[in-house]
Amino acid sequence: MALRGASAQRAIEGLRELAGAGLEAAEIFRRCDELLREVLEFDAVCWHTADPATGLVTSVQSDDLSLEGFHDAVRFEVWHDDVATFTKIRRSGFRAETIGRATRGRPERSLRFREQISPAGFGDEMRTVFDTQGGMWGCAAFMRAPDRGLYLGRQRDLADVAARHIGNALRTCHSGSPWSPAADQAPATIVLGPGNSLVAADERGQGLLADLADDALPVLAVPTAFAMVSEHARLAASGVPTSQAKARVRTRDGRWFVLHAALLEGLADGHVAVVASPASPAETMPLYLAAYGLTGREQEVALRAIRGNDTKEIARALAMTPYTVQDHLKAIFTKVGVSSRRALIARIVLGDQSMG
Known part of the structure; x- marks a missing residue:
């Protein structure tokens, strides 16, 4: 999709650079706010991290909202079905949706709009899911004042593109040391x-x-x-x-x-x-493989390689040729930054960043 305007292009380029900046989620969100507020024309934003596997929201961050009604927002999100929910957006295959578009220009048809968005003084809401490389790494809700009108189609399209880059930036937060046993494993x-x-x-x-x-x-x-x-x-x-x-x-x-x-x-x-x-x-390894950008098929190959399966065993289990397995392993080594199965195991299982 061709983005309109130099400002939109600069915003996307800035978001793309975040994936290699080594920032934690809170700082990524603050930088995204700086890059997107002008081009998306929003007046308030609420950022969230999520469980990458389920998409369940796990934190909230906002410099614009008091969050006094956040208890009601949590309950509403879980208990009520509405248009343009994070779950529905993720299932749609897109990464952004607005209440205005989802209700065909009649936002009052949305229960969330009637009970939360409008009483808070906003005229439309756009939600995005930071869904990329097999995981939903976070999401956000952008609100705008009534006098700005409903979000335009080009702004939704821009948010859709932006969400992929934000997802990549959040994904890289998880590609460090994957798992190490704590001294005390009690719950x-x-x-x-x-x-x-x-x-x-x-x-x-x-x-x-x-x-x-x-x-x-x-x-x-x-x-x-x-x-x-x-x-x-x-x-x-x-x-x-x-x-x-x-x-x-x-x-x-x-x-x-x-x-x-x-x-x-x-x-x-x-x-x-x-x-x-x-x-x-076993509970975190798939997340780390996704964090390194491995596709679903590459994750299957990597998990079997980490378990000690040789090439023929992997090929037999996954119904592919040994040559295809080798091609997947080459791609896996490149993405993880290693050159052998031993180094792959050391990095993913033991968190050893020294082996390449």
Whole structure:
């Protein structure tokens, strides 16, 4: 797609450069704000990281919004079906959608618009999903004032292109040291009451809450990821099927945890226990392979190579020729920055960046 205007071209070029800048998510979002605010013409933005595998939102960051109503936003996102949700955008094959376009110019048809966007003083919302290389690494919602009118088609198209580059930048945040066993592998436990208020947390839980704190505090009293899995557990208890009562989260120092949520009394308005277990290599390895830019087929080959399968075994298991396996391995070595299977295992499994 040809982008209109020098400003749009400069914004995309700036976003493309972020993939090699070595920045963490918070700084990536701040830089994206600087590059996109003028060309997309938004007045407020809410940035999110996500569990790359499920797309479940795991944090929130905004310099524009007070987030006083974020508790309602979390519950709304989980419990209500609406137009242009992050899930629907991801399934559509696009990376951006607006309420205006999704409702054919009648934003009042959107429940989210009536209950959240309009009361907050905005006239349209555009959502983007940072979905690339087999993972959804984050997402964002861009709001604009009513006097700007609805988002234009060219702005949605620009956001769609921008989202791919933002996804690549966020993806590179995860391509460092993948997994190393902690001295203490015991899980952390947090108990949340109605409204996802913090009821209790063990010592490990208190430390994890502090380590994963985001802009939702103190509105939610717990990081966004805990509130999201809690609401999904409540949704399941109400009788609505959901597979999202767990999420992978990454701490600032690169450790991965898996959050599991369950109702203690079995009632949707009851207490929820969230157990945070250190993630195993099996739970994080696919994320790191995707973070290095491996395609789905390359990930399958890489996982079998890491398990010790030789070329013929991989070819037999994946119904391909040995020559095709070798071609995939060459591509894998190039993307990961290694030159042998031994070095691949050292980098992906042991986090050894010295072997090439």
